[in-house]
Amino acid sequence: MSTVDDVTDYLRHRVVGLLHVNLVGPGDRLPSIRATSELLDADHRTVARAFRRLEDEGLVEVRAASGVYVASLERARSGVSSATAQWMAGVFLDAWKRRIPRGDVGEMMAGAGRRVVRCACIESTKDHMVALSAELEEDVQLQVTPVRIGTDGRADEAAIQAIREADLAATLFFHRVAAQRLAEEGGTPLVVVGVNPELARSIDEILDDDDVTVVVSDPATIQRMENHFAVSPHRGAVHPMLSSELDRLDDAEALGRPVLATRAARRDLGAPDYHLLPPPTTLMAPESARVLLERVAKLWLAGTATGEERPPLDRHST
16 A cells, blocks of 8 residues: 555545544544554555645644544534533433433423434444434424435535524534535534444444345445455455345245345335344444434424424434
């Protein structure tokens, strides 16, 4: 691996993949430039330039005489008391852990439960959009507007307008930099959602034992998976298939490997509606749920959520 472009691509996929499964978080230290150059058998100057590119993208921070760190996310300011919002978020989170929708959390929280909080879900693949939107709708009870952007992070005017009209925005770590830019342009607070460590750990355990067939709905998801697993210990162990190649999910099992399917693929094939692993496992990490629910609490306390009633939930609308 000799060119700056090659090293930059590798490091970008590696860092984003680690963020996605919560193996590192904002502010965590990454392997040094010297250690990375030895690992990749690349000139240390090439690695340094690659990290500088990632720093320009907002993915890492290169600190002189200190090392390379995952870039920190600035938390949006609010005039609402943090202690009050954190207390309310704790109540919501406790309900979330018990799979109780936010709107059902007692009479004291009824006002917050009835108010609409509009969330722009920013993603580039159908599979991740459907999975994240479903949990934002069902578990956090947000009114979700799917905002599809390009795999390169570009967005059209309609997407930018949808983000601008939302109370908050949410995305996975894959599009953290692009989503942060779009949210800032729209003046909308952004929550970057991490993957539940239990989900990542369970999938790793399956992959430790056997190769796996993963059924997805969107060809773009396959490219994302290949980028992720190419820099992971399970390289070559994941065999993606499109749901359009199957009549039913059971057909994938005939290949003789364990089968995982995204929520979007399951909907395509009329299979039970969940993402990769059945409940109570979730895509969303508990810490991400806490941040989302704290944001909901602040919006309600500040009076910026609308007074409208939430419409009935259509589980298959995304």
